[in-house]
Amino acid sequence: MKILVAIKQVAALDEDFEIRADGKDVEAQFLLRDLNEWDDFSLEEAMRIKEAWSGTPVEVVVVSVAPAEADETLRKCLAKGADRAIRVWDPDVEGSDPIAIARVLAAVARREAPELLLAGAQSSDHAFAATGIATAALLDWPHAAVLTQLTYNPGARSARFRRELEGGLLHEMAIDLPAVLTIQLGINTPRYASLRAIKLAAAKPIEVLTLSDLSVPASAVGEAGSLSHVRRMYVPEKGRAQMIEGSVEEQARRVIEIIREAAGGAA
Amino acid sequence: MSGILIIAEQRRGELRPGTLELVTAAQGVRRSGQKVAVALIAESPQALVPAVSVAGVDEIVTVKVAVREFDPDVIEAAVQALIEARQPSLVLLSHSIDAFGYAAAVAARHGYGFASDVFGLEFQDDALLATRGGYGQKVSIEVDFPGKPVVLLAIRGNVYKPPEGTATPAVSSLAAPPVKSRVRSVEFVEPPASDDVDMTAAEFILSIGRGIGEEANVQKFRALADKLGATLGCSRPIADAGWLPKSRQVGQSGKTASACKLYIAMGISGAIQHLAGMKHIGTVIAINSDAAASIFSIARYGVVADIFEMADALEEQYS
Amino acid sequence: MAGNDAVTRILFQDFAPGTVRLFYVIGYAAIAVFIYGVYVQVRKYRRGAPAGMPLNLLSRLESMTAILLNHRMIKRRDRKAGEAHRLIFYGFVLLFLGTATITLDYDILGPLFGVHFWHGEFYLWFSLVLDVAGVMLAGGLLYMMYRRGWLKPPKLDYARPDRTPTDPDYDRSNYRREDWAFLWTLLTIAVSGYVLEALRLVWLQTQAEVWDTRWWSPLGAAIAQGLRSAGLSDAGAGLLRRDLWWFHGLLALLFIALIPYTKVKHIFTAMGSLMFRDPQAAQRLPREKPDAPHPGVQYITDFNWKQLLSLDACTKCGRCHEACPARAVGAPLSPRDVILSLREFANRTLNAAELPAQAELDVHGKAPGQVSMETLWACRTCMACVEVCPVAIEHVPIIVQLRRKLVEDGEMDPQLRKTLQTIHKTGNSFGESKRKRAAWTKTLPFPVKDARKEPVDVLWFVGDYASFDPRNQQVTAGFATLLHDAGVDFGILYEGESNAGNDVRRVGEEGLYELLAEGNIKALAATTFNSIVTTDPHSYNTIRNEYPDFGGQYEIEHYTTLLLKLMQQGCVSTSRKLNLRVTFHDPCHLGRFNKGYDAPREILERLGCELVEMGRCRSNSFCCGAGGGRIWIPDPVGAEKPAQNRMREAARIEGLQVFVVSCPKDLTMFEDALKTSGLEGKFVVRELIELVREALAQPQATPAAPVAA
Secondary structure, eight states, rough: EEEEEOOOOOEEEOOTTBBBSHHHHSSSGGGEEOOOOOHHHHHHHHHHHHHOOOSSSEEEEEEOOOGGHHHHHHHHHHHOOOSEEEEEGGGGGOOOOHHHHHHHHHHHHHHHHSSSSESSSOOOOOOOOOOOHHHHHHHTTTEEEEEEEEETTHHHHSEEEEEEOGGGGGEEEEEEESSSEETTTTTTTOOOOHHHHHHTTTTTOOEEEETTTGGGGGGGGGHOOEEESSEEEEEOOOOOOEEEOOOOOHHHHHHHHHHHHTTOOOO | OOEEEEEEETTEEEEHHHHHHHHHHHHHHHOOOOOOEEEESSSSSSGTTTGOOOOOOOEEEEOOOSSSOHHHHHHHHHHHHHHHOOOSSSSEEEEHHHHHHHHHHHHHHHHHHHEEOOOOOHHHHHEEEEHHHETTTTEEEEEEEETTTTTTEEEEESSSSOSSSSSSOEEEEEEEEOOOOSEEEEEEEEOOOOOOOOOOOOOOOEEOOOGGGGGGGGGHHHHHHHHHHHEEEEHHHHHHHTSSSSGGSSSSSBOOTTSSSSEEEESSOOOHHHHTTTOOOOOEEEESSSOOOOGGTTSSEEEOHHHHHHHHHHHHHOO | OOTTTTOOOOTTTTTTTHHHHHHHHHHHHHHOOOOHHHHHHHHHHHHOOOOOOOOHHHHHHHHHHHHHOOOHHHHHTTTHHHHHHHHHHHHHHHHHHHHHHHHHHIIIHHHHHHOOOSHHHHHHHHHHHHHHHHHHHHHHHHHHHIIIIIIGGGGHHHHHHHHSSTTTTTHHHHHHHHHHHHHHHHHHHHHHHHHHHHHHHHTTTTHHHHHHHHGGGGOOOOOOOOOOTTTTOOOHHHHHHHHHHHHHHHHHHHHHHHHOOOSSGGGHHHHHHHHTOTTTTTTTEEETTOOOSSSSBGGGGGGGGHHHHHHHTOOOOHHHHHHHHHHHTOOOOOHHHHHHHHHHHHHHHHHHSSSOOOOGOOOBBBSSOOHHHHHHOOOOOOHHHHOOTTOOOOOHHHHHHHHHHHHHHTTTOOOHHHHHHHHHHHHSSOOOOOGGTTTTGGGGSSOEEETTSOOOOOEEEEEEEHHHHHHHHHHHHHHHHHHHTTTOOOOEOGGGGGOOOHHHHTOOOOHHHHHHHHHHHHHTTTTTOOOEEEEEEEHHHHHHHHHGGOOOOOOOEHHHHHHHHHHTTTTOOSSSSSOOEHHHHHOOTTTTTTOOOOHHHHHHTTTTEEHHHHHHHGGOOOSSSSSTTTGGSSTTTHHHHHHHHHHHHHHSSSTTTTTEEOHHHHHHHHHHEEEEEEETBBBEEEEHHHHHHHHHHSSOOOOOOOOOO
C-alpha cells in the first residue's frame, strides 16, 4: 500500500529583491525557500491515512523534482513521518514549467506504482495549480482537484471526497483508484516537526534520481518540454491606495466620512 | 483562420459569471476576421444559449453530455473533441475551481500552449503574450507560446468586465464522444451555516484577517461591525482556524461579496485568494499596520495604523 | 547534690524485665518498619534516571546544614510561620538528641564499657534544656494549629486550579487529615511527656534527690504541684505513670515507625532536596541526552532520582502557589499541584514491588496524578516558585522537561507552533527578513559599527523585540545614542544575530534552541570584543548562564550595570533631576533569575526619582506574563492577564507617575495592560533608558520615528 506525495520547495521573496540580469527571474540570493503550504496539508493527509489504517502498512513516499537545496525540505517531510524520499534532478530540468515537471513526476509514479498520488492544489509561489492534474493526464489516471475532505481505505478500489467550490459550496464525489488528488488548505491540521525530529530524519536517506534513471528524455523537460515560455519577469507598477495620514483619531474621522459618503443608503 | 474558443462553465444548470468575462478578454486579442465561439458543455446546453448570446460572441456550440454536474473525464473529452473539430488558435476558460480539475490535463495530454491564472492578454508582433503573477503576486511574468498552434489559457476572474449588449450568434452542436467516466458526482453540500449571514447580499462588509492576532479579539471587531452597521466577514485563515464560521469567509473559495459596495479590510495583508473576492467592490478601505502590505495596491483608500487602536477610534467617533 | 550519682532518672523503673523486653521488641519492630519504609522510598528514587551531577557531598552538606540552622528560607514571606517552625525544629532536634544521649548512656556506653554519664549536674542541665525544648516544640505546634485552624491563610487552601470538582483527585481532605494528625500526634507526645514527668515527680516525691531537684524540669514540676494539690497520692501517681508511660512510648514509636510513610518524612527528604539542589535551577536548564529514546519527560521514571526525592520534600506550604502569576490570574496551574500530582503518581507506581508496565508510567494527561498540557502551557517560567521554595524543589525544570515531550508531539497552541516555525525560518519571532534586523539603525544620525567587520570594545546583543517591535525600537535607538554620546566603542551583529533562544528553550523546543545558540555562538566567535551588553534580560539570562554549556563563555552585563558604571564615571552625566514618583518593576530574567535588583534602583536615585516600591518587588516581582513562550500563545478570552494584575497593584501607589521597566517584553505587555485595564492616564509606562535620556545634561536630538517592522 503506497501513497506518493509530490512536494515542492517554493520560494518567497526577501526584502529589497532584485531581478536577475537576464530579466527572467529574481536573483537567487533573495529567494527564501520553504515547503509549499499546500503540500504540508497533502503530506499530513497521507500521514493521517497511514496512521488510521491498521491493516497492511501504508508506505508514504515524498517526491520532489528539484536541485539539492530541496533536501532540507524533503528532510522536514521525513521528520513528519514520511517513510522515504525521492528527489529527481538533472540540469536539463532547469526552466521547466509545471507540465514539464509533471512528465518527471509521472515517470516516478510509474516506477513507484502507488495507489494514490497526492499533490497540493497549487503552490504559494507561482500558483499554476497545474502540476498535479497534468501528471494525472500523463498517467491517464482519474483525477480531482481542490479536495477539502477525503475518505479512503487503503486497498479500496475507490475513494470519496469533497472539493471546495466558490462560495464555500462543497461538492461530494467518488473516484476510481489509482488516482491523482490535489489537496486544498484546511483539509486537516499539519503536524509539527520538531528540530529534534528533523535532525533524526537526517539519518533517513534521500534517493536521488536522474532523468536517465527514469527514462525521461531531455526533450520532455526544461524549456523544450514546457508549454509556455518566460519572456520576462518584472515588478509591476502597483496601483496605490489613497493613503489617509494623521493621528489615529484623524484617520478614524476620515474613514467615517468615507463610510458615510460611500454607504449613503447602504449603511 | 482559426478562431477563439471559449469554454463556458456551468454549475447546477446556471452559467458561472467568469464565462462572460472571457468574451471581453477574447475581444482584446481577436484578429480581424477571427471568430469567437462559446462552447456550452452541459446536460441541457440549449437552456444556456440565451445567457451567452452577448455582444462579441459569433458562434455558440452546444455539446450535450450525459452528466449533470462537473466530471473531468467528460469535460476533457468534450473539450478535446471541440479543439480537434474546430482547431482554434486560442482556447479560453475561467481559472476556476472546476478548471483546477481539468485545464492542465487537456493541455498536458496534447501539448497545447498553456498558462493559468492569466490576468493580462495581448498580441505583440504576432505573438500571443499572457501575463500572470509570480512569487505570491509580488512580480508579474510575461509568457509566450512559440511553436504552439493551439494555446489554452485559464483566465483570472474579476479582471475583465462582462460585455454589454446582446447578440444572436449562430448555434451549432457537436456530438460528445463516449467517455468511460472514472469520477462520479454524489451531491452538493452547503457548508454548515452556523449563523444566517448571507455575504452575497451584504452591501457593507467589515472583514478581519490574521492581523487580529487571537480568537479573543474577534469579539472586538464584531462589536465594531455592529456599531458601523457592517456585516462581519473574514479572510481564509480566520475561517480555517474556526474563529468565524466558513459562511463569513470572503475570498476565492469563500462567499463572493457580489452586492458589496463598501468594504473595510482590517488586518488583511492581501493574499491573492482574498483579493479575488473583492476586486469588483467600489470602495475598499484597507487598514493594516504594515505599510508594505499588498492590499494597499488594490484598495481605494489605505490607513497604516494599529488595527486595535483604529477599531477603538472608530467605535468612539462613530455615532 | 552536684555530682551525685543518684541524681538521675532510672529508666524502666519498677518495670518487670519481661515488660522491658517487650518494650525493646516493640522498639525494634518500630525501627524495622521505619527501615523498610526508608527502603521503599529509596527504591523509588533509584527507579528514576541518573542525575549526572557532581556530588561534592561535603560542601553540599555544609550549605544544607547552614540553611537548616538559620531557617532563612522558611522565614521568607511568612515570618511568623518561619519562627514557629524554628521552634518546632529546634525543639524536636533537642528532644531527639536528648533521647539519643540517653540511648548512648543506657544502651551503648553502659552495657559495653560500664560508663555512665547521665547523672548529677549533667543530668540536671539536661532536664532543663529538654523541658525548654519541649515548650518550644509545643509552642510552635500550637501556633501552627492556630494558623491552620483560625488564621486560615490563602496559601494553605488546598483547592487546586488544575482539576474540577468532579475529578476524582480534586478532593484534598486526606491531606488535611494528615496535616492535623501530624500536629496532634506530636503535640500529644509532647504534652503526655510533661504529664509523665509530673507523674514521676509525684510518684517519687519522697525521694529527696528527685523531689528537691524537681525545678530543673520546671514545667513538669509545676504540673506536679498542681496534681499534688489536686489530691493525687504517690501511689496513684505511680499507677497512672505506668499507663501513661506505655501510651507515650507507643505513640512515640508509632510516630517514628510511620515517618517514611507520612508527611513526617519531610524531615529527611527536605534535607535531601536542599542538599542536592541546583543553585542555577531555572536559570540554566538541563541539556537533552543525545541518545535519549524520547525528548524530555514522558514517564515518571524519566525524572532523575534527585527530582523524585524533591517531590517528597514538599510540605504543601503553599508559597509557590501564592507566588505563581499564572495561578493568580486563574490559569489551571499551581506549581504546588504539579509537584503533588507527580508525587502521588510516583507513590502509586514506584512504591510497588514490581515496576508497572511502561504505558502506565506516562505522566501526561488528566487522570489522577497526571499533569495536563493546559497546566504545562500556562507556566511563564518566571521562577517565582523555585526561588521561594524552602525545600529547594525545582518546579520550572520539571515543567520544561514535560513540555519537551509535548513539543515533540506537536501538542501546543497553533500560534506557538507557527512562531517556532517562523523562528526556525527567519531567526526571529516576528517573521521579518533577517536583513531588516538592523533597520532601526538607519534612523540614527551616526553609524553603528558592524562587529562582524571590525573589532569593538562592547558588543551589544540587541534581541528580537528591541530590533523589530516599533515601540521598543525607540528605546533601542535611545540606548544607541546614549552609548554613542558617552564615547563607548560598541557594535552590533546586524544580520548575524538571531533570537538568543531563551524563551524557545523554555517552551521546550530544545532542538531549535541548540540551533539558535550554536548559530549565535558561531557569529560571536567570528567577532572581536571585550564584553557583551544587552538590553534584553531574556538574552542576558541565556547567554550568561546557558551558552557556556554550548561553548560560549563571555563576560556579559545587562545595560543597567553598564549604564550605572557610565554614570559613576561621568561619561553619562544627568544634570536634570526628574522629580518623578516612580515604581520599578524587576524583570524576572534580570532580577529574580540573576539578582540584578540594585543597578536600576541606583540609576533611578541618581535621576532624582522618588522610588516607591510595590508590595511584590525584587525577588517577589510579579511576572508580566510574557515568559515561557506565553507571549506567543493567546490568552484565554475574558480572563485577567498577569500584566493587568500588576497594573492594578501599581495603581494602588498614591500619586504614581511612572511605572519603570527595563525589559522589552515588559514594555510591550505593560503598555498594553495599562490600556486594557482602564488605567490609561493615571500613570505612564517608561523604559529606564527613556528616563535617563530625559534627564541628560544637554537635550539630545530625538532620532526620527523608527521604520515600522
